[in-house]
Amino acid sequence: MLARMLVAPDDLSAETVLETVRAHWDDAAHACAHVPKGAGAHHWAVSGKHRPRWFVTADDLDTPTREDELRATYDSARTLVEDGLPSALATVPTAGGETGVLVGARLLTVTPYLEGESGPGEFADDDQRALVARAVGALHAAEAPPTLLDWVPGPPQRDDLLDLLGRLDEPWESGPYGDLVREALRAEAPLLRDLLARFDTLAAAAVARRGTWVPTHGEPHTANVRWTAAGPLLLDWESLRRAPRERDLRVVLWGADGAEPLSAYCAVTGLDPDAIDGDLVELFELEWWLWETASYAVRFHAEHEGDADDARFARSFLDEVVPAVRAV
Structure with missing residues (x-):
């Protein structure tokens, strides 16, 4: 499915995303903007003072098991990278070691921003x-x-x-x-x-x-x-x-x-x-x-x-x- 998520969600603002990244990943994060990409999730770029640092994904938790599935999956990808898989970009855990952070009915995760x-x-x-x-x-x-x-x-x-x-x-x-x-x-x-x-x-x-x-x-x-x-x-x-x-x-x-x-x-x-x-x-x-x-x-x-x-x-x-x- 290659249609783009062009419209930012009404119930999750860039300000809330930025506050979440500051609280759990990077207290020096400076700005945040919605990125109109993707087919099943919304994305934001979070920047420091001079350039983008983080790419944030908000996955909808649309089934009762979705959160557990996402956490297990993103943890597994990170393990593969830590074990030496060279061709993967995995999520970055929070300062407390968590895979992501719940914001409403979405799981926010972060990866390094790549140009x-x-x-x-x-x-x-x-x-x-x-x-x-x-x-x-x-x-x-x-x-x-x-x-x-x-x-x-x-x-x-x-x-x-x-x-x-x-x-x-x-x-x-x-x-x-x-x-x-x-x-x-x-x-x-x-x-x-x-x-x-x-x-x-x-x-x-x-x-x-x-x-x-x-x-x-x-x-x-x-x-x-x-x-x-x-x-x-x-x-x-x-x-x-x-x-x-x-x-x-x-x-x-x-x-x-x-x-x-x-x-x-x-x-x-x-x-x-x-x-x-x-x-x-x-x-x-x-x-x-x-x-x-x-x-x-x-x-x-x-x-x-x-x-x-x-x-x-x-x-x-x-x-x-x-x-x-x-x-x-």
């Missing part, structure tokens, strides 16, 4: 894929921290999607884009049910091979990469899970023009290329697009005002998600 821009999501060429494939290979070769959570077959928000597929005959009067999304979902409803059934078959096979699972990033596309002189740094670790390696390889290797990215990955991991399972690549392709569909459906069935974020997400759903579901 530069991440990519658009897509890979420019196989050279870029190969660099990220090496970084992903180093992650897959690392020992899983004891705090690392296992991937759980879903896909996420499955129950929400099934519920909303049963609510397609009545108008969605929740906001300006509700009915537009409902009509698109109604056209694809039989296909979506078939894809969920296929997902279940493939997920059962993946769980049966749990002993082969490795630490996976979950979303190692270029929007979650910052390019440095030392190589790519993987950002945004909220999806870190122990899972089949194909969870990441569907992003990094599939779509490559040649064999260089695969060779780069296998050189780091020592994996036989024939050990990569095409069915599991399909599993995670299905998971991604079913999850995307569910998250958009939930967003636009709920009340929304039609602001810049809503407009961008609605266009992303129609132009990106629906065609991708048809192509899976």
